[in-house]
Amino acid sequence: MTTKVTQFVKHQVAHHFDNAEHEFDAAKLGMWAFLIQEILFFGGLFVAYFIFRAMYPAMFVEAHHHLSWQLGGLNTIFLITSSFTMAMAVRSAQVSQKNKLILFLVLTFLFAGGFMCVKYVEYMTKIHHGYLPAKWFFGTGTFDTEPLFFGLYFTMTGLHGLHVLIGMGLIAWLIIRSNRGEFHKDYYTPVEMVGLYWHLVDLIWIFLFPLLYLIG
């Protein structure tokens, strides 16, 4: 047991909180409020999507054939698995298993990186064939409004991809801090908060995937 004690850094509760639990509860409530605003942020895009899909159903079906459901599916698997490893990371922090915590965080980071690589391949194909927002669009399509679909596609997946990148940054920060032994059963707030954020990023993709890749 003695080795275990020296392995971890003791957490200092901020001066304006009564105790660690008080601090944790506040952080968690704040994070949930933040997630709610994230949902409303993406909500605007989803509303735009549904309006235009209702206006141009045939164009949406036609345009979505230019997306690869195989690559989208692979990315879905990547993100769902990463949500699982993230949950395991939180669990490891709660029971003070430092090595497992780092392992699961690294795995999560790698799955997120895999997602971005696949996204990169997909984007390059679109750019190559000209399936882009109207300013650069030179793809072929039966509908004049097809650039609108790709405008939505790039906006929605682009903003989601940005959230994945931010998540990767946060996970990297967690790995560094875990390595210093800052997270353990008495203090794992950042791991839990980034975990919540990561599950939301995953959840948004779970809606984006069928809406963009699996139409009709």
Added chain:
Amino acid sequence: MSESAPVKDNYLNSPKGIWSWIYTLDHKRIGIMYLAAISVAFILGGIFALLLRLEHLNPGPLLFTAKQYNQLFTLHGAIMVFLFIVPSIPASLGNFILPMQLGAKDVAFPRLNLTSYYIYLIGAIFCIYSMIAGAADTGWTFYTPYSSTTDTSVISMTLGAFILGFSSILTGINFLVTIHKMRAPGMSWFKMPLFIWALYATAIIQVLATPVLAITLLLLVLERTMNIGIFNPALGGDPVLFEHFFWFYSHPAVYIMILPAMGVISELITAFCKRDIFGYKLVAYSSIAIAIIAFLVWGHHLFVSGQSDAANSIFSLLTFLVGIPSGIKVFNWIATMYKGTIDFKTPFLYALSFLALFCIGGFTGIMLGALSFDVFAHDTYFVVAHFHYVMMGGVVMAFLGGLHYWWPKMFGKMYSEFWGRIACALIFIGFNMVFFTQFILGSKGMPRRYFNYLDQYQPLHAFSTYGSWVLGLGLLLVLIYLIDSLVDGKPAPANPWGALTLEWQTDSPPITENFTHTPEVHHGPYAFDKVKPS
């Protein structure tokens, strides 16, 4: 300073040095920094307003070209809305007072609080950049398709507003958690001061509505840079969708502005009538009710934008509903005064001004919510006057009232009561000269945002401009005597007004951690019949 008693340590003088301010996590210092920043924005927006009024002294060009005029009213609107009114009461007075009224040492997330402030400054820099680099001329509403085609710098202005939105969201989250988690022992929800209830309702709107503005403005930027087509009819998009998105935020946003003002008024009226608020729970719940209804009325901005008759009727009805909780508040404030021991100090004069002006602003809002009248009055000076009666007559009056009320607490100095009353009277008279005239102009058909006008409107336009000088003089006076009080003001006692809320139970100015001992709460915030003010 010659015969000074030893100056006690307080949040202003300890720790010392400019870096201790730049890196400060103290909610009081951050509140003061916000106060300075929004004051600069208010002065800037105010100068633009004076110039706009001056241009209208006579028909025809006087100072500006038509395009410059469009840029000026855009800058006036954008600065006043995004840089001044939205953050005004919550970020400056709220930041300072909220933790103290709760009996807490700080907000829940002090570092996030400082981050919000710097995000605000970055947003402000974008807006200022837009001013220099060919200021936007779209109006503060950025309506498409004009905003996606004009050659002025719309992108930097919308990005500025986008960034300011983040600051607003983070402040909202911070206050929400602070109110939930940081209340002093004994302070149940119904023992909270009503200012806090108002900030709580505001925070809900900030968190739920602002992200929609963020995505809307981002889509506008993408529209201009990548031509994504969502708002462009040539590509199958829909410009009216922008209006829906924009007002889904911006209508609730006017409640982000007015709710904290209502909270301030509840504090002022109880403190200067020395009476418990009439119907505490109704006043508290009406804040929440306004926050909820706020989300359901945005369509009343689109009555003439081709919305269906059914949608118009529903939005009209919902708009009338907002009048109920607002009316409850007004009646309760007036009932609080009944048989109170009223003390006509400067902050209370502002509260009375608020009541008068807000009632006019509110009732004309109900008029505009009626479809038949709105079709007649939309896009005229009538709307401009209504908006200013609520925003300036309501929010700014309450802000000034709150500023005077908490000034002794913030800086430990008393301002000149005499000049305070004179300035309040000038502001009240000047304001009505400017904007009551505009109700008449609007009802005679003067359209808003027009550079030129027919000769027949000249006398009224000129009167409105004269009023702007009286109003400007009043506000200048406030600036002068408040700054003077910092230098020459008498030291303020801990509780100059004899109020009962917790912020008055500590020194003026307070120590860094607000209270020497965490206060315990045994009575309501306005229980003047049970306890004597210390």
